[in-house]
Amino acid sequence: MVAQIISGLAVAQDVKERVKKAVEDLKASGITPCLATVLVGDDPASATYVNSKQKTAKELGIATRDHRLAATFKQHELLELVQLLNNDPEVHGILVQLPLPKHIDEFAIINTISPLKDVDGLTPYSAGMLQNGMALLKPCTPSGVMELFDYYKITLEGKDAVIINRSNLVGKPLVFMLLERNATVTVCHSRTKELAARLRQADIIITAVGNRERFTLTADMVKEGAVVIDVATSRISGKLAGDADFEAVKQKASWITPVPGGVGPMTIAMLMKNTVSAASVLRGASG
Numbered sequence: 001m002v003a004q005i006i007s008g009l010a011v012a013q014d015v016k017e018r019v020k021k022a023v024e025d026l027k028a029s030g031i032t033p034c035l036a037t038v039l040v041g042d043d044p045a046s047a048t049y050v051n052s053k054q055k056t057a058k059e060l061g062i063a064t065r066d067h068r069l070a071a072t073f074k075q076h077e078l079l080e081l082v083q084l085l086n087n088d089p090e091v092h093g094i095l096v097q098l099p100l101p102k103h104i105d106e107f108a109i110i111n112t113i114s115p116l117k118d119v120d121g122l123t124p125y126s127a128g129m130l131q132n133g134m135a136l137l138k139p140c141t142p143s144g145v146m147e148l149f150d151y152y153k154i155t156l157e158g159k160d161a162v163i164i165n166r167s168n169l170v171g172k173p174l175v176f177m178l179l180e181r182n183a184t185v186t187v188c189h190s191r192t193k194e195l196a197a198r199l200r201q202a203d204i205i206i207t208a209v210g211n212r213e214r215f216t217l218t219a220d221m222v223k224e225g226a227v228v229i230d231v232a233t234s235r236i237s238g239k240l241a242g243d244a245d246f247e248a249v250k251q252k253a254s255w256i257t258p259v260p261g262g263v264g265p266m267t268i269a270m271l272m273k274n275t276v277s278a279a280s281v282l283r284g285a286s287g
């Protein structure tokens with residue numbers, strides 16, 4: 001079998017067009033959705049991600065705040081900034097780019113973001129709501145993955161899904177999203193025994209390791225006809241790549257996401273969607 005390509009670029013475009021219309025509607029009712037991004041330090045990859053979040057927001061008519069702070073910025077200063085954004089009625093979404101410098105307690109910062117403005121879906125409140133199937137704001141990368149399944153009508157009911165990632169940003173939220181769709185979910189990580197054997201059982205593989213020296217998803221780990229979602233962004237001799245040995249895995253899978261042009265663009269599109277959702281709730285609240 002040769003896999004069909006899941007075009008995150010095309011689906012992200014579709015999501016963005018819908019978001020753009022929603023932004024126009026909100027503006028007509030007197031609300032300009034506004035996303036605040038916060039970047040601490042000068043990691044070039046993080047800066048690139050924040051740049052493209054800023055750029056996409058502007059393209060869709062979403063207002064932005066752009067806070068870029070030195071790596072030496074103190075934890076209490078960052079807490080104060082988040083509180084300022086929480087209390088700013090013009091700001092609907094707050095995105096604190098991760099990872100934060102080591103001297104800053106990531107949980108303390110995320111836990112300070114107002115759940116109403118948590119467009120990353122990372123606060124304990126959002127995580128708990130997601131577990132209960134009640135979340136309005138869900139983490140962007142996992143909800144982008146779900147959007148891809150929906151767009152290509154890839155059904156999840158009764159399927160064996162194996163996730164390689166256990167982070168709060170990707171693996172854990174995916175568990176609840178996949179369970180909600182009646183998949184059977186296995187979460188694998190660095191200490192998992194018999195990883196290849198588990199992967200070979202999977203109808204759906206979602207891989208997000210991001211280090212090709214530690215892990216490469218090779219064709220022998222993939223069942224004929226499996227769906228492969230590659231969430232990773234790593235580099236092979238300077239070139240952007242995912243976890244999968246793409247050309248070889250493509251020969252066995254039924255569907256596969258490329259890197260770039262797969263899950264990455266979806267992450268950004270879903271962030272825009274969350275920003276509009278957060279702004280829309282406000283409209284409901286103000287009548």
Ligand SMILES: Nc1nc(=O)c2c([nH]1)NC[C@@H]1CN(c3ccc(C(=O)N[C@@H](CCC(=O)O)C(=O)O)cc3)C=[N+]21
Pocket residue numbers: 048049052095096097098099120140141233240259260261262263264265267268
């Ligand atoms: N609070 C927080 N929220 C995040 O959502 C978050 C984060 N921190 N930290 C880092 C990860 C990573 N991430 C990506 C976003 C877009 C692409 C993306 O658009 N990638 C393009 C290629 C980009 C390129 O060329 O470098 C693609 O795959 O086609 C990738 C990765 C969001 N993250």
